[in-house]
Amino acid sequence: DNTEELKTAARTHCAPFFNTSNFLNTIITGIDLAIEEEEGIQSLETVASLKTGLMGPLASIGDSIFGSLLPTIFGALAANMAAQGNPLGIFIWIAVNVVVDWFRCKQTYIAYDQGMKLVTTMSDQLNAITDAATVMGVFMVGALVSTNVGIVISAPIDLGGVTVDLQHICNMICPKLVPAALVGFVYWLLGKKGMTSTKAIFIVLILAIILGGLGWIAKG
Incomplete structure (x- = not known):
């Protein structure tokens, strides 16, 4: 037994x-x-x-x-x-x-x-x-x-009568630099105390709506 x-x-x-x-x-x-x-x-x-x-x-x-x-x-x-x-x-x-x-x-x-x-x-x-x-x-x-990740800077900057294309400058520095910066921003957010993936998603959505409404960013 x-x-x-x-x-x-x-x-x-x-x-x-x-x-x-x-x-x-x-x-x-x-x-x-x-x-x-x-x-x-x-x-x-x-x-x-x-x-x-x-x-x-x-x-x-x-x-x-x-x-x-x-x-x-x-x-x-x-x-x-x-x-x-x-x-x-x-x-x-x-x-x-x-x-x-x-x-x-x-x-x-x-x-x-x-x-x-x-x-x-x-x-x-x-x-x-x-x-x-x-x-x-x-x-x-x-x-x-x-x-x-498709996002581009659409807001032109006028410097002394000369229009500066920030997206073109970013592409010259590194292609897809803006999407990489966005991912880096989200990664930084997730490292903050009390931050969750759901909160990070809503932060990105709110920023996208505001910046898109102002015409500063657009879909790439």
Whole structure:
């Protein structure tokens, strides 16, 4: 009769705080199952430490790749294709999500088969994967800013009878400088205490309405 051991194992799993990416959480589940099955009740301390140690790295990787990177890349691709009247974008989006869901189901079995060996294998690759996802995410954000944020300075400035085109000057300094400045402004706002993405959106909307009404900015 292993009822008491089962109760002890259940209490052990309920005790520690466990919060990680829902895209990679089953990797930890599979490893835990393999260890508990092999070592029994003696594995509970190892399993608890494993969950605590892996939830942070896997959360950053899962959220970066599956929560931000893939939706940004393929969502923008599908939206741009749809805006141009091409229906293939939705099928690309569906295919990506099918692959992601298949991976989420498959990784449990992979982690269970590999057990502790997977931990040692991953430990040498987690930093590299995280860094690669970060670089690619920054690259894609920059590309999306230049292609999807359309705003130009439309207000001419008269200096001693000479009309100065600020937008042309900005383009000479750096193409898409104004959209980049807008994104930088939003990024600065989000760093302020008490600021949320919803508040930042309303601030940008209000500024766009005021400046657009004054004729200082226009859609690019």
